[in-house]
Amino acid sequence: MIDKDYSPENIEQKWYDFWLGRGLFKADEYDDTKPCFSIVIPPPNITGVLHMGHALNNTLQDILVRYKRMDGYNTLWMPGTDHAGIATQNVVERYLASKGISRHDIGREKFIEEVWKWREKHGNLIINQLKRLGTSCDWSRTRFTMDEGLSRAVRKVFVSLYTEGLIYRSNYIVNWCPRCHSALSDLEVEHEEEDGFLWHIRYPFADGSGGMVVATTRPETMLGDTAVAVNPSDRRYRSYVGKEVILPIIGRRIPIVSDPVVSVDFGTGAVKVTPAHDLDDFELGMRHGLESIIIMDEDGIMNSNAGPYKGMDRYECREQLEKDLGKDGFLVDKTPYRVPIGKCYRCKTVVEPYLSKQWFVKARPLAEKAIQAVEEGSTRILPEHWKKTYFEWMNNIRDWCISRQIWWGHRIPAWFCRDCGEITVSEDTPERCEHCSSTNIYQDSDVLDTWFSSALWPFSTMGWPDDTPLLKKFYPTDVLVTGFDILFFWVARMMMMGLRFMGDVPFRDVYLHALVRDDKGQKMSKSKGNIVDPILEMDRYGADAFRFALAAFAAMGRDVKISDKRVQGYRFFVNKIWNAGRYVLANLEGFDPDKVDKDSLKFSYADKWILSEMNRAIVDARDALDNYRFNEFAERLYHFTWHAFCDWYIEFSKPQLQGNRPDTTRWVLHRVLKTCLELLHPVIPFVTEEIWQQLPGKEVESIVVAKYPVKDDSLEFSSEADEMDKVIDMISAIRTIRGETGISPSERIDIVIKGSSDEIRRIVDSSMSYIKDLARIRDIAWITDDKERPAKSAFAVTSDAEIFVPLEGIIDTLKELDRLDKQIKRLTKELEIKEKKLSNRGFLEKANKEVVEEQRRLRKDLVFRLKRLKKAKDLMQG
């Protein structure tokens, strides 16, 4: 027997340990008897702490994996973590700083050691939090992007792409974070607009004949200007092209060039050109053969090219420069302006476009196949509308800057020769330059973008570049479940790398879920203070309720809005399951389903009804999961479990257990509860296991590996189920009368029924006990003639019967008339709509026959009920 009260903390850890102990989450690459299903986890950062995004992401994956595992698949859910270069380096630097140490104090090697130490100590936090959620990963295979095997994959990929010319090193404008001290890829920059200014600065002509005014949002960059550009079609400036201006303060003579990229109508129509500090300017500079002058260092401090501003921070320089320009009369205007700002997505520092030598991946050739794969449907992107976004980005893809000027990460396998200056790229550490054989070589100090190794995740985790049995069996994976925010960062790049190195897509489906927001739809953030902490939610309500809430809100393509209160709501559901379990178990003592001869069972109406409902729930649940409709899955089972099984069947079972076929009832209770638990297990793993373990008649050691329910045609009784629906309608109708006329629930009453057919009488007669029990009826009398209708009585009509509650003195006649009027009014309105529809010739001719038939049937029903209601009203007034 299970405890009276449900408390998650008593069961969650227990069963998780049990599952791990039995190795139930393990995949078997040598098993050839089953179909396969595989997923790789989106690896969380080792610095990460479980947030709602992780919780949603992993809950959805776990639902799929548990479903497939139960459905007989050889299932691999590959777990692991990501080394998160910049983020981790930041964290460890902060930690060292608290002890008064900088990474430069201890040097690269020692620092890396410190990071590994840190990882040993803290890197498992998030993994443990995932376990708390109940995730059924094959933990024995846990990978880390910095593992030797994965590092080998990184080196191999780098070398082959380099050899093919798809990786190159070049001087280019990159997004530079002066705080992280590193280049960033385009994706790692967050764009937003801020209040700023547009400065108008006059550059005098070199020949002293006047000057021209340029507009800029970053005046300090003028120190690196090497030209002024105008649009060739701009009449105002046409004659100036070819002349020179003198750069104020610096005094450098720079040319005026013309280029179509310049907008005539922005600012003054003349733009200052700083090739070393702006992407457009750099490209313009290339076209016009302009010099690039770098004016600040890697910390954003002005260098000697900045003349008098050397040593100033870029913003300090901006202020001072503005003063100086004003003093010398060069500053013509300063107007407020919304300035687009790029910020480092890690530390929010304003990035500086910066000219430097970096490694790039030539993305376009790789993108082509990735585009094609989605076009052809080798990989499906769901929800579909993300396809367009994917294509949009892929079609306009730019080269990917992969070098980072930090220490923590995969060091670039390239060596420079001090003698000949050439580069040697090699998987293994080379002893000499492959160009001049000099031994005077040194390795590039940069590391690779973390996403470079993440891009290999679906196959590097399975042992690539070795040709492992795991790869053979489980690549490509079946589905990738991840947030849409890393569609480009990660999904697109895995597609490119998978196709290039495995010759096949990394996954058949990509299911992109939404972001988790608060209940007002706002993004969660620490500064807003609206964070919902998943660990706290699990502490309060249990992992089961928490998971169910996430699944129930995960409608495809919509944000997941969640609040503490909503999780609590589903805690009530889990509690409901718990209590249903208690009820069934209490009635199953001494019962062994294996000893029951199924053919000898004599199912009642109610039995047949719930078994048929069960079949429908099974079909719907499977259909929902097969199509990633998690919310439908959750809601469908919620409804079946609570409102079909608990609200109706368990109540039906009570009189049945007292009747003459208790064993049949037990069999049904057992069967339906077991099925409920198995259906729900993917989303509610713990409580389902706790109850399931106590059920008699288990075939396997755990619900984790129980067969996922399939529709059982031998338990399908649709016509009897329909008849039971009529009984349910009648019980509801009687309850409504009771509720609306204020008859005390404890009072048993007599009713009179006039059926519309012999059929209904037969049905009611054989369902008498249910009606009496659930509607609290003492006696049911039948009438066949309208003359027998009781005069002063409350009245209700269903599609099949009229129900009278003759309680003179107890019912208020006026109130009852009012009640009847309200119903008559409502049904009349409905009937009008039907009449209109059915008198429409176009409808009769063009609509489907079934639809017309259905409308006719509904009209007939309405006519019947209206007629009876009016009659009841007449009688009441009479």
Next chain:
RNA sequence: AGGCGGGUAGCUCAGUGGGAGAGCACCGGCCUUACAAGCCGGGGGUCACAGGUUCAAAUCCUGUUCCGCCUACCA
């Protein structure tokens, strides 16, 4: 600038051609031995707005408007 998503009950959202739904909140009645974390009953919506297609529109098309997000080199 372009793209995408959304506007349905008081709140949060399902529903994508044929009778407007759920959960929560609200109102009324119940401690009926699985469950008061519960049971029974009830009220509540011009489906953003305007056109169009159709026998039929919350659903498809066009436009308007408001909100959110993403991409973009107008300094």
